[in-house]
Structure formats: C-alpha cells, structure tokens
Amino acid sequence: MILPLTIQDVSFEIGGIRLIKDLNCTLEAGPRTMILGANGAGKSLFLRLCHGLIRPTTGRVLWQGAKGRDPADAQAMVFQRPVMLRRSVAANVDYALKLRGMAAAERRAAVEDALGHTGLRRLADNPARVLSVGEQQKLALARAWALQPEVLFLDEPTASLDPAATHAVEQIINAIDAAGTRIVMTTHDLGQARRLGDEVMFLNRGRLLEKALAERFFSEPENDLAQAFLKGELLWWQRGRDNLKRNPPKQRRQ
Secondary structure: OOOOEEEEEEEEEEOOEEEEEEEEEEEOOOOOEEEEOOOOOOHHHHHHHHHOOOOOOEEEEEEOOOOOOOHHHHEEEEOOOOOOOOOEHHHHHHHHHHHOOOOHHHHHHHHHHHHHHOOOHHHOOOEHHHOOHHHHHHHHHHHHHHOOOOEEEEEOOOOOOOHHHHHHHHHHHHHHHHOOOEEEEEOOOHHHHHHHOOEEEEEEOOEEEEEEEHHHHHHOOOOHHHHHHHOOOOOOOOOOOOOOOOOOOEEOOO
C-alpha cells in the first residue's frame, strides 16, 4: 500500500500567483474523502498535485508507503471530462492495461470484468466517442477500475450528468470503494458529499481550512467560511478568517 499520502507545506503558483497556499494534510488508508469548496478554491489543483500531474512550487508530496515503488503504478485519476480514444469501448480499457504492461491474455479477462462491473459489456464493440456523456464517464471509471489502483482520484465525475446517470456513477464509485480502492473526490454537490463521504476537506482560496469527519463537518463546521458555504452563501468576496495566523485549518481527531 502506497498510503499514507502526506502533503507537506505545499504551495503551487503560476505567474507569481499562489493558487495553493501552505497546504498540510495526511490521507490515510480507509475513509472516502470528499473535497469541497467554491469555484477557484483549488480542489482540482489539489488532486493534480496528489496524482503527480503537476509538481508543487514549494513543499513535498510524499507517498510514505511506496518504499521504492513508483506511486504512479498504484493510483489512477478520472476527470470531469474524460478523453475517449478513437477506438471501441473495450479497446479503451485494453489500451490502459497495455500501458501498464499487462499481457494480452490477462487483459482480455480484465476488460470483460471491468465492463461487466460498470454495465458497459453490451457496448463493448461500440465506438467510445459516440457514447452518451454518462456512458463515457462509466467508461472512464472502467478504465481506472481495470488497473486495480490502490488510490483513485475523482475530479467532479458527475458534474455534467443527469440524476439517473449520477446515481449509476455513484453506484460504481461505491463498488470500487468496496473492492478496496481509496477514494479521493471533488464535488460541488453537497448531497453527494453526504452520501459518499466519510471525511471532508474544505478548501477556500487555495487554503485548507477544515478537515473533519463528514458527519461532524455537516452538522457543526468550525470554520466560518465552511459554515457560510454550507448555507449556500457566496464566498468569492468573503475573506473571513482566511489568514492562517488568525484561523489555522481545523483537523479534528478521528
């Protein structure tokens, strides 16, 4: 297991503007983590830093359980708008496995299994790019699940989906979690965060302001901006107590 993942004094900037600011946290094995915050809070950047798609300007991202292994081989990420290759549904999954070096005979069984678990077996020979948006998101999850990652990062996987497709994707996420993969996910949907989350990280303006068990976060958030966010208030103009010297991020004992 490559976990725990430690984010240590991480900042990320573009053109001299800090978008992630002095972020510290640890993600242990077990709980499903929902990352909440308004647009521009830094949620997607946080996932990309964890996954290794971008490197921090300062600080370190440490997979403490890797012990010489390449962490990239034990994790996967699904984006809000996944890219579909110009090939069939089954071939999309097969290609991901081929990149990992899996033998052809093993790939066939893994592809069949992934498509079966995600309800896409009947579409195996269809071109991936003609699928509906919801079916494409299922395929992106199938590609990730076939890799059997220890950690799966999900960036707003249901943002463009209707309720029926959202329900189907949430069922798949639950199944992936039950199979032993650690889920770390961003969402704007508070109902979804309540349904899926075991713990919540709340970001605002690039800072981690609170990290708590989901039940406690939704019933009694300690940070003032988290309270406003849950009430549906606009946060873009509010600075609140966003200065770490005055209001350090809350990480409750779990």
